Amino acid sequence: MDLQLRNFALSKANAIMNNLTQQQSGFLKGKKVVILGGSSGIGLATAKAAAGEDAKVVIVSSNQERVNNALKELPEGNNGYVVNLNNEQQVQDFFTKLGQFDHLVYTAGEALQLINLADVAVADAKRFFDLRYWGAFTAVKYAAQYINSDGSIVLTGGIASLRPGKGWSLGASICAAMEGFTRAMAIELAPVRVNIVSPGVVKTNLWSNMTDAEKEAMYSGIGNNLPVKRVGEAEDIAQAYLYLMRQQYGTGQMIVVDGGTVLV
Numbered sequence: 001m002d003l004q005l006r007n008f009a010l011s012k013a014n015a016i017m018n019n020l021t022q023q024q025s026g027f028l029k030g031k032k033v034v035i036l037g038g039s040s041g042i043g044l045a046t047a048k049a050a051a052g053e054d055a056k057v058v059i060v061s062s063n064q065e066r067v068n069n070a071l072k073e074l075p076e077g078n079n080g081y082v083v084n085l086n087n088e089q090q091v092q093d094f095f096t097k098l099g100q101f102d103h104l105v106y107t108a109g110e111a112l113q114l115i116n117l118a119d120v121a122v123a124d125a126k127r128f129f130d131l132r133y134w135g136a137f138t139a140v141k142y143a144a145q146y147i148n149s150d151g152s153i154v155l156t157g158g159i160a161s162l163r164p165g166k167g168w169s170l171g172a173s174i175c176a177a178m179e180g181f182t183r184a185m186a187i188e189l190a191p192v193r194v195n196i197v198s199p200g201v202v203k204t205n206l207w208s209n210m211t212d213a214e215k216e217a218m219y220s221g222i223g224n225n226l227p228v229k230r231v232g233e234a235e236d237i238a239q240a241y242l243y244l245m246r247q248q249y250g251t252g253q254m255i256v257v258d259g260g261t262v263l264v
């Protein structure tokens with residue numbers, strides 16, 4: 001290739017890269033991002049990060065006080081609503097009233113029970129699918145028709161499906177079910193992109209049924225054995241949701257953000 005042609009190819013490639021970078025850095029500006037489970041933890045961190053990029057954020061949880069407190073941490077002009085995501089009618093009514101939007105994020109969850117198969121009651125086991133799996137399923141069912149065609153859905157799993165410990169039958173099953181649901185929706189709802197984030201252990205209210213001492217022991221016990229030497233913060237994980245909203249080409253994919261847990 002002569003020098004002139006090479007320089008032309010290089011300047012063209014640079015122009016495309018600059019254009020893409022500009023598009024991506026301003027991509028969420030003015031976009032409506034709905035975060036179910038946005039009053040706390042990973043959802044709230046994602047809400048703050050999206051609002052920081054000038055997205056119009058709507059957070060949802062089951063508790064008015066927690067929604068109000070979370071809204072105080074977001075810039076003026078963002079909105080919050082109370083919806084019990086276990087209640088199909090409430091979910092349908094919410095999306096009907098909300099109308100058209102760009103990105104749906106589902107981070108609602110509750111503390112999981114770690115229990116061996118021999119000791120778990122089957123009825124209790126089934127109930128653990130309600131919010132994390134059926135809640136997400138219901139939300140996607142009623143939200144999909146309102147999501148703009150260049151928008152996306154980002155769901156939440158966890159590394160229990162890839163690296164379960166003893167007593168993790170429920171967590172592993174729910175996470176694997178969410179992964180399968182994500183791939184199926186990427187096909188069914190295309191061109192809307194559907195992806196999933198799979199976190200390792202993250203310091204959030206999810207662990208609020210433990211005492212502070214128990215939590216700290218768990219965080220340092222797990223963290224010290226990870227390649228990155230710490231457990232995750234909600235802000236670490238939020239970046240993956242933002243990336244999956246911004247990028248334009250990946251669908252049906254899972255991003256694992258776990259400090260290297262699945263490797264060790």
Ligand SMILES: NC(=O)c1ccc[n+]([C@@H]2O[C@H](COP(=O)([O-])OP(=O)(O)OC[C@H]3O[C@@H](n4cnc5c(N)ncnc54)[C@H](OP(=O)(O)O)[C@@H]3O)[C@@H](O)[C@H]2O)c1
Pocket residue numbers: 036037038039040041042043060061062063066067083084085086107108109110131132156157158159198199200201202203204205206207
């Ligand atoms: N933290 C971790 O170590 C970790 C690891 C792997 C995967 N995950 C997954 O990541 C997701 C987010 O967890 P997190 O750690 O951010 O937990 P979190 O801080 O406890 O947040 C959970 C959110 O779900 C909302 N929620 C709970 N029940 C609800 C209901 N019935 N209707 C509507 N909203 C409801 C909570 O708000 P209200 O209580 O106000 O309703 C809160 O906003 C979960 O799916 C969790 O399984 C977390």
